[in-house]
Amino acid sequence: MHGCALPRKKCAQNQKLRTNLRITPSRPFHDHNRSLRHLPADLLQTLQQRFGITRRRAANIARDQNAKVTSAINKQRQIETGLFEAEWVHSAGGKHPRASHVEAGRKKLRFDVREGALIDGERIWPGQKPNCRCSSRVILRGLSAFGVSL
Ligand SMILES: [Zn+2]
Numbered sequence: 001m002h003g004c005a006l007p008r009k010k011c012a013q014n015q016k017l018r019t020n021l022r023i024t025p026s027r028p029f030h031d032h033n034r035s036l037r038h039l040p041a042d043l044l045q046t047l048q049q050r051f052g053i054t055r056r057r058a059a060n061i062a063r064d065q066n067a068k069v070t071s072a073i074n075k076q077r078q079i080e081t082g083l084f085e086a087e088w089v090h091s092a093g094g095k096h097p098r099a100s101h102v103e104a105g106r107k108k109l110r111f112d113v114r115e116g117a118l119i120d121g122e123r124i125w126p127g128q129k130p131n132c133r134c135s136s137r138v139i140l141r142g143l144s145a146f147g148v149s150l
Pocket of ligand 1: 091098101127131132133134
């Protein structure tokens with residue numbers, strides 16, 4: 001079953017990338033659905049049963065893992081496409097945003113996706129830190145940057 005917000009083709013591409021990255025969830029899930037009801041039920045159940053934690057906590061962990069996978073896929077996709085430059089986009093979604101991430105988003109901090117963004121003294125990628133919902137935007141340069149003149 002498809003059942004996600006992305007067009008089927010895009011969704012299939014994401015799935016292919018996951019396979020290439022050897023990220024193999026027990027069943028397909030959709031990283032762009034962040035609400036509780038969209039999280040894979042078996043992942044929630046496993047977290048609850050194996051670690052004896054509450055549903056809410058399990059949901060947080062599942063969502064966080066989802067964000068990390070999304071981050072890894074985006075990073076890999078950009079590198080494979082040869083688009084190395086990106087700017088940090090802070091998400092207003094979280095309740096407890098990191099000040100440094102808010103600042104990076106406000107300044108549209110530029111970084112090389114192969115190296116990560118230098119924030120708080122370390123190289124990180126959007127969505128990598130616990131509960132970080134930040135993302136990035138690819139910087140597309142003019143054709144002249146590729147040595148093309150018209
Ligand atoms: Zn963040």
